[in-house]
Amino acid sequence: MTEALLSTIGGKMTLDKVLSTEKAELEEAVKIANKGTHCGMCKVDFLESGLCPAGKKHGFAAYWPEGRMEIVKALYSDKIKPTKELLEIANSCTICGICDKQCNFITHLRPEKVSKALKEYVNKLDDKDIVTIPENQTLKDIRSIVGERWASNDPAVIVSYTKTIITEDAGVNFYVVMPETTEEVAEVVKYADKNNIPYLPRGNGTLLSMFIETLLAKAVGLEKGIIFDFRRLRKLEIDIDNKTATIGVGITAFELQKEAYKHEMRALVAEAEAHLCVNIASVGIISTWGNTYGWGSDNFIDATLVNSKGNIVRHSDEEVSNPYSTNNKFTNLTLTPSKIITEATVKLHPIFEDEEALLIPFEKLDDTLDLAMTLAKRNIGLSLAVISSKYLSEFICPTNEIAEDFDFIAQNYLKMNYLLDVICDKYDKKTVQDLADVFIDENMMKSLILGSPRLASLKESEFLKILSEEKDPLKAIFTGPMRKHLEKALDPSPEQISKVFDEDLQDFFKKVYSKPEMTDVVWLHSFRILPSRLMRQRMFMLRGGYIVADKEKILNLNKMLKETGDKYKLSNALGFISFIENGKFAFVEYDYYFDHLDPDSHNRLNQAIVETLQLELKIKGLLPIEYVFHKGLHRKEHLFYPMPEGLSDDELKILGEMVQSVVGG
Amino acid sequence: MKFLSEEWIEKAKKIATEKLDPEKDLKKATTSLLNIIENIPPDGKTVYFYLSVKEGNLQEMLINQSGSLLDKNAEFVVTGNYDTFGQIFKGEMSTLIALIKNRVKIKGDKVKALKFVKPIDKINDCLRELETEF
Known part of the structure; x- marks a missing residue:
């Protein structure tokens, strides 16, 4: 703040008041930042727009768009004071606009405004406003292991991890470390263990961001x-002869898949932004491709881990005691990892030239499951899942509003409440087509993706009302003569869909949607760039888990989860149901959506979590998702055989006490 | 008074016997527990802290560094570092959260152990009344 400016405001205002005035200028940025949900997609070059140059260079979350959002919030609420590193963080942003492109595609937010506001704010500060953060002994020691640049206790760096590993009320009593090798990880763990310092590893933080809201x-x-x-552990080596890839824990699912595709192979991966090693270890990779590729432990060949004493352990070590054994009892609840995974070698699978996506629409879940389970038991479908119209809408529509209207039309006019989503080769395709009355082929899917804004705008149209009065609207629209009319009405084109984005981004999105992969359903299933849209300016919490693939059991679970969601006034819908083990087990994801900025919404969500967990644990043959956490490295044979019996009243009482203890901290 | 010192143990035994109700607080529990507390500053030594209750009455509260308390064959053995036990004793973290967070490892029947979580938390609540230096 200059003398001249101070004099213009009377010269009597104290420095704090001046800062407050400047902070008020952050208000707009805070509003945007509050809506951020930390999907982590700004760290993945999924649109070929390039990556945030500052984030790429400096690594810490603080230098990425999502970190800046937390910093602005922390400054605004006085959680942190400006530091020298904050200045560096703010000024490292080149206002290149990459973050706006990426974030707008996923969340429809404009994070660049946050970065600009932060930059303007810090550049108005005087040197004397800047707090110096001393390097204490712990930091010195950690830096001696990883290098000065890669460890920090600066509050601006620390707060950028809020909501993705630390809670909002946790303060800034932390260190962040970015090791480059397994050996460095081991040394830091040894140091932490010796000095009684708790620690926690983090991948891209997406899963944690979901749970920290609950x-x-x-x-x-x-x-x-x-x-x-772990962003610096970036090994990525493809072994073409053995059809495997060895990856460091800093490699995202998208990065591995991109590399595998270059060699005409595919990895079983989680969402694009997930650090794959972390995802294998945390939940074992839950995917529609599980029908063919299995789950996490079916897909990794070797894993390197650092145990709590800082020893490096490899699954291939001859001396290692059975690393795959675990149990599924309700007492075996582990919500943080016992070991840190730093590297894994994973299988790669062949890609066939004749792969094709087919979506078979249904009105009833019952009928969808009949066909899904018939196919799953016969291993038909490289990727196979039941998805809800809500899930489809959220994924393919570029905004929440369009997704809502699209879903309304799907359910109310088209009677398309569920879809069986199959990626098949030409042999499977014949079987699926024989068994299905109606299917949506890739051309129609392309029309629905590019035409989703137009379809959503037809909510009040006579065309759709007339269609809904047909005896079988699905047949009429997707196989009959009305298909032509629908495709015409949708006017599907990159130009059309790009119009829903801000004017200055429309050219960019026209180019994005002109790329074949953006409407290639097989590619979208492989690279999984769309699921983050579920976190578009609001959050969701998944319920469900692995269940014996029995239709009645699945229907009852779905009903219970819907009723509980409705009871607590949460927007809710089935996400997807996928299959593993020749259709023996299904994974059911049911989603509760909530406003992460509304305390009442949080409260209702939490009550629903407790109630559903208690009800889920009563069900024989169901392993709730919470009990899969941090068991992904174990063999599914240990985890799923036998499936839990369902808790006794005595055990439920103990569980109730457990839950109370967890809630109470 | 230093946490886990001989003096602390003596006072802890006294206060627990005086203040804890065998039925209300300790649920007439009969069990034994060995806490193995690692990395105690400044030299990183390990301390073994054993306690047993019978019908809700505190029987033994013993501490040593030799490991001989392992011979007591406690029903449950809980292992963790000094900071974690400090957080539990200070009431900053519940025993169960420590377990779920992998901060402590437990050996023994987990279902049974969970039944004793509340009585153990009661003992910790009671011991918190001692002026303890960590």
Whole structure:
């Protein structure tokens, strides 16, 4: 703040008041930042727009768009004071606009405004406003392991991990470390163990961001100590002869898939932004491709881990005691990992030239499951899943509003409540077509993707009302003469869909949607760039888990989860149902959507979590998702055989006490 | 008074016997527990802290560094570092959260152990009344 400016405001205003005035200018940025949900897609070059140059260079979350959002919030609420590193963070942003392109595609937000506001704010500060953060002994020691640049206790760096590993009320009593090798990870763990410092590893933080919004926050987050950010462990080697890839824990699912595709192979991966090693270890990779590729432990060949004493352990070590054994009892609830995974070698699978996507629409879940289970038991479909119209709408529509209207039309006019989503080769395709009355082929899917804004705008149209009065609207629209009319009405084109984006981004999105992969359903299933849209300016919490693939059991679980969601006034819908083990087990994801900025919404969500967990644990043959956490490295044979019996009243009482303890911290 | 010192143990035994109700607080529990507390500053030594209750009455509260308390064959053995036990004793973290967060490892029947979580938390609540230096 200059003398001249101070004099213009009377010269009597104290420095604090001046800062407050400047902070008020952050208000707009805070509004945007509050809507951020930390999907982590800004760290993945999924649109070929390039990556945030500052984030790429400096690594810490603080230098990425999602980190800046947390910094702005922390400054605004006085959680942190400006530091020298904050200046560097703010000024490292080149206002290149990459983050706007990426974030707008997923969340429809404009994070560049946040970065600009932060930059303007810090550049108005005087040197004397800047707090110096001393390097204490712990930081010195950690830096001696990883290098000065790669460890920090600066509050601006620390707060950028809020909501993805630390809770909002946790303060800034942390260190962040970015090791480059397994050996460095091991040394830091040894140091932490010797000095009684808690620590927690973090991948891209997406899963944690979901759980930290719930009553499980204290059980999954870190209250103090060392945060491991693994972005620097970036080994990615493809072994063409053995059809495997060896990846460091910093490699995202998207990066591996991109590399595998270059060699005409595919990896079983999680969402694009997930650090694949972390995802294998945390939930074992839940995917529609599980029908053919299985789950996490079916797909990794070797894993390198650092145990709690800082020893490096490899699954291939001859001396290692059975690393695959675990149990599925309700007492075996682990919400933080016992070991840190730093590297894995994973299988790659062949890609066939004749792969094609078919979506078979249904009105009833019952009928969808009949066909799904018939196919799953016969291993038909490389990727096979039941998805809800809500899931489809959220994925393919570029905004929440369009998704809502699209879903309304799907359910009310088209009677398309569920879809069986199959990726098949030409042999499977014949079978699926023989068994299905109606199907949506790839051309129609392309029309629905590019024409989703237009379809959503037809909510009040006579055309759709007339269609809904047909005896079988699905047949009429997708196989009959009305298909032509629908395709014409949708006017599907990159130009058309790009119009829903801000004017200055329309040219960019026209180019994006002109790329074949953006409407290639097989590619979208492989690279999984769309699921983050579920976190578009609001959050969701998944319920469900692995269940014996029995139709009645699945229907009852779906009903219970819907009723509980409705009871707590949460927007809710089935996400998807996928299959593993020759159709023996199904994974059911049911989603509760909530406003992460509304305390009442949080409260209702938390009550629903507790109630559904208690009800789920009563069901024989169901392993709730919470009980899969951090068991992904174990063999599914240990985890799923036998499936739980369902808790006794005595056990449920103990569970109730457990839940109370978790909620109470 | 230093946490886990001989003096602390003596006072802890006294206060627990005086203040804890065998029925209300300790649920007439009969069990034994060995806490193995690792990395105690400044030299990183390990301390073994054993306690047993019978019908809700505190029987033994013993501490040593030799490991001989392992011979007591406690029903449950809980292992963790000094900071974690400190957080539990200070009431900053519940025993169960420590377990779920992998901060402590437990050996023994987990279902049974969970039944004793509340009585153990009661003991910790009671011991918190001691002026303890960590």
